Amino acid sequence: MEERLVVSSPPHMKSAVTVPWIMQQVVFALLPAAIWGVVFFGVRWALLPLVLSVLACVGFEALDCILFRRPLTIGDWSAVVTGMLLGLSLPPGCPFWIPIVGGGVAILLGKQMFGGIGQNVFNPALVGRAVLLVSWPKIMATWYVRPPFALGVTSYATPVDVVTSATPLGIVKAYGYTSVWETPNLLFRLFVGLVPGCIGEISALLLLLGFAYLLFRGIVQWDIPLFYALGLVAVAVVARQNPLFHLFAGGAIMGACFMATDYTTSPMTPKGRLIFAFGAGALTGIIRWLGGYPEGVTFGILTMNALVPLLDRILPQRFGVKKV
Amino acid sequence: MKLRTFPQGVFLPHHKEDTAHLPIVRVPLPQGVVLPLIQHTGAPLKPLVKKGDGVKRGQKIADAEAFVAAPLHAPLSGKVTGIEEWAHPTLGKFQAVVIENDGSSEEMRYDPLPEDIERLDPESLRLFVREGGFVGLGGAAFPTHVKLSPPKDKPIDSFILNGAECEPYLTCDHRVMLERAEDMLLGLRIMVRACGAKKAYIGIEDNKRDCIDHLAPLVRDLPFPTEVVPLRTKYPQGSEKHLILAILGREVPPGGLPLDVGVVVNNVQTAAALGRMAKEGIPLIERVITLSGDCLKKRGNFEVPLGMLLEDLAAFCEGFITPPRKIIMGGPMTGITQATLAVPVIKGTSGFLFFSRPLAKREYPCIRCGRCVAHCPMRLLPYLLGRLAEEGLFAEAEANRVLDCIECGSCAYVCPAGIALVHLLKLAKFEVMRRRKRGGK
Numbered sequence: 049m050e051e052r053l054v055v056s057s058p059p060h061m062k063s064a065v066t067v068p069w070i071m072q073q074v075v076f077a078l079l080p081a082a083i084w085g086v087v088f089f090g091v092r093w094a095l096l097p098l099v100l101s102v103l104a105c106v107g108f109e110a111l112d113c114i115l116f117r118r119p120l121t122i123g124d125w126s127a128v129v130t131g132m133l134l135g136l137s138l139p140p141g142c143p144f145w146i147p148i149v150g151g152g153v154a155i156l157l158g159k160q161m162f163g164g165i166g167q168n169v170f171n172p173a174l175v176g177r178a179v180l181l182v183s184w185p186k187i188m189a190t191w192y193v194r195p196p197f198a199l200g201v202t203s204y205a206t207p208v209d210v211v212t213s214a215t216p217l218g219i220v221k222a223y224g225y226t227s228v229w230e231t232p233n234l235l236f237r238l239f240v241g242l243v244p245g246c247i248g249e250i251s252a253l254l255l256l257l258g259f260a261y262l263l264f265r266g267i268v269q270w271d272i273p274l275f276y277a278l279g280l281v282a283v284a285v286v287a288r289q290n291p292l293f294h295l296f297a298g299g300a301i302m303g304a305c306f307m308a309t310d311y312t313t314s315p316m317t318p319k320g321r322l323i324f325a326f327g328a329g330a331l332t333g334i335i336r337w338l339g340g341y342p343e344g345v346t347f348g349i350l351t352m353n354a355l356v357p358l359l360d361r362i363l364p365q366r367f368g369v370k371k372v
Numbered sequence: 373m374k375l376r377t378f379p380q381g382v383f384l385p386h387h388k389e390d391t392a393h394l395p396i397v398r399v400p401l402p403q404g405v406v407l408p409l410i411q412h413t414g415a416p417l418k419p420l421v422k423k424g425d426g427v428k429r430g431q432k433i434a435d436a437e438a439f440v441a442a443p444l445h446a447p448l449s450g451k452v453t454g455i456e457e458w459a460h461p462t463l464g465k466f467q468a469v470v471i472e473n474d475g476s477s478e479e480m481r482y483d484p485l486p487e488d489i490e491r492l493d494p495e496s497l498r499l500f501v502r503e504g505g506f507v508g509l510g511g512a513a514f515p516t517h518v519k520l521s522p523p524k525d526k527p528i529d530s531f532i533l534n535g536a537e538c539e540p541y542l543t544c545d546h547r548v549m550l551e552r553a554e555d556m557l558l559g560l561r562i563m564v565r566a567c568g569a570k571k572a573y574i575g576i577e578d579n580k581r582d583c584i585d586h587l588a589p590l591v592r593d594l595p596f597p598t599e600v601v602p603l604r605t606k607y608p609q610g611s612e613k614h615l616i617l618a619i620l621g622r623e624v625p626p627g628g629l630p631l632d633v634g635v636v637v638n639n640v641q642t643a644a645a646l647g648r649m650a651k652e653g654i655p656l657i658e659r660v661i662t663l664s665g666d667c668l669k670k671r672g673n674f675e676v677p678l679g680m681l682l683e684d685l686a687a688f689c690e691g692f693i694t695p696p697r698k699i700i701m702g703g704p705m706t707g708i709t710q711a712t713l714a715v716p717v718i719k720g721t722s723g724f725l726f727f728s729r730p731l732a733k734r735e736y737p738c739i740r741c742g743r744c745v746a747h748c749p750m751r752l753l754p755y756l757l758g759r760l761a762e763e764g765l766f767a768e769a770e771a772n773r774v775l776d777c778i779e780c781g782s783c784a785y786v787c788p789a790g791i792a793l794v795h796l797l798k799l800a801k802f803e804v805m806r807r808r809k810r811g812g813k
Binding site for chain 1: 384695740751772798
């Protein structure tokens with residue numbers, strides 16, 4: 049009997065939390081917003097890009113592992129999360145190859161090239177989205193569907209195609225900040241998700257619900273979303289625009305709750321996290337206000353991702369050494 | 373009631389319900405005992421007996437000249453059959469005195485202390501503690517008389533009795549606090565007098581509410597102010613540094629000791645054993661341990677003689693339901709796995725746990741989730757220290773405070789990637805200390 053005894057290093061107790069479980073919870077948390085996106089825009093326009101994006105991410109990761117003879121890592125569910133995040137941030141009705149190219153870029157360039165899960169510097173989904181944004185700006189800014197609850201100012205949208213509609217941030221960029229307020233109950237409609245936008249980003253309410261679930265499960269902390277929001281609000285105040293509009297429009301909630309909180313690409317130290325999140329929020333606001341793109345979430349977060357190795361050097365207060 | 377605690381740390385399933393209600397059972401003396409010549413933190417002992425000698429219960433059989441050492445006494449009367457290398461529960465192998473039980477009840481006792489302990493001089497009390505072979509019975513086994521000898525420039529104002537017992541499964545301290553409160557408070561008086569403290573605290577986690585209720589009225593009769601402090605049940609609340617932070621709000625400086633902040637901490641069972649010696653003259657020759665785990669037939673809290681072999685204990689507990697895959701000395705968070713049943717109980721043994729499963733977790737790469745950072749009670753960055761250890765960057769690990777690590781295991785417990793962080797940090801600490809000893813790099 050004695051030769052069967054296992055000798056190992058303590059602790060001999062481990063929490064039930066594992067990497068795949070965490071990733072699955074994130075997928076669950078995104079489902080309400082995803083389902084609403086599909087209901088709002090229709091199965092054909094919203095579900096297809098979403099499914100293609102997830103399949104592309106998982107497929108490209110499997111391909112990479114096989115090609116470079118690495119252990120297959122798709123079982124950790126992280127590629128599914130990347131696929132969900134990318135798919136939810138695409139315009140509904142985009143061409144079928146957009147999620148495939150985006151997923152390939154996200155996984156190969158954004159994740160596997162750095163060494164796979166946990167090693168990447170930039171959020172893979174945002175890398176994919178950024179490449180799509182700069183390569184096919186027109187496709188990424190065109191909404192091919194007229195949703196059942198259209199924005200009151202659709203007449204301002206690109207007049208060429210009758211089925212296109214505009215997002216609030218697109219209207220702000222094209223026609224100025226005040227024109228967007230012609231929509232009645234704008235803030236309320238933005239909050240619950242009755243205004244066009246990217247597939248999974250239209251309802252701040254459902255995204256916050258998903259985030260609350262992650263908080264409850266102890267998967268994320270509240271600090272990053274809060275400071276992201278503070279950064280965005282600060283810029284909005286300086287720009288003399290409504291902070292709530294900036295929080296609920298576009299991908300701000302998605303970015304704050306699901307993109308900036310990405311484990312691998314956010315800092316580990318308490319102070320670093322706050323600086324990172326505030327910076328990402330502020331940059332989002334600045335790009336929206338002064339930049340060339342209507343939306344700033346992608347580049348705001350990616351820029352701060354680059355600073356994470358630096359922010360990780362801010363050590364926490366040492367035990368036993370009182371502040372002077 | 374407001375519960376005191378410290379920041380960060382982890383909430384564990386404590387599994388104490390298996391044994392917490394079971395009164396202490398005295399285990400009959402075994403056929404023989406094996407007493408390793410090191411059972412404490414400090415210098416190894418030299419045997420005072422040789423092969424063939426007869427010894428009596430309570431007789432001193434080994435001692436050392438070093439200050440940081442505690443003598444060893446025979447737990448039964450019998451014949452020394454050898455001084456030989458034997459399996460040691462934490463050190464692999466070590467020289468040990470092997471004694472065969474002769475069945476007689478011959479014993480040697482020390483002179484008990486007079487009732488009015490507060491009139492005795494501290495120096496003679498410290499000598500009394502040393503002669504009894506007392507070490508911290510919480511697991512670290514630091515010689516008690518050393519703790520009670522603060523340098524002149526570091527006055528002690530507070531004494532903390534550690535009844536936190538934060539390790540899951542272990543309930544021996546719980547039972548001692550309930551069943552041996554009188555001895556424990558007598559031991560507390562000796563230690564408070566010896567170190568010169570003005571006030572005493574007994575810290576107990578609130579999952580031992582019965583102990584808190586039992587002790588609160590008893591401490592009113594002590595000749596110095598004593599407070600029973602209910603603590604939040606959180607791991608590692610029983611760590612000296614975190615106990616002091618929770619109760620007094622003081623932080624022990626890096627590399628420092630509790631006496632640097634005017635505090636002495638000792639375990640409740642040490643106090644109880646010391647109180648018994650003061651009353652009956654019996655030195656530290658037995659202790660209460662918890663035997664638990666899913667594959668043990670008879671679990672519980674047992675008073676066992678030091679040196680009793682694990683196989684004899686297992687036989688006393690009627691063996692196993694299923695063969696154990698993992699045997700741990702101590703709690704599951706910091707305990708040491710055993711490779712054989714031929715190891716003896718030593719002074720630092722708080723229990724043995726027998727598990728039918730190897731209790732492992734699948735390993736993934738670090739996903740930088742930050743759980744280890746958010747839970748580390750020492751406010752370290754375990755993920756970073758683990759990586760530096762893996763890459764052999766020990767100077768960088770030292771710069772990132774790896775020596776502050778108390779090896780509590782909170783980081784590895786919460787890690788979703790199942791990374792052996794404590795193992796890596798221990799390795800880094802060992803390397804840093806080795807390089808320091810060699811003088812520089």
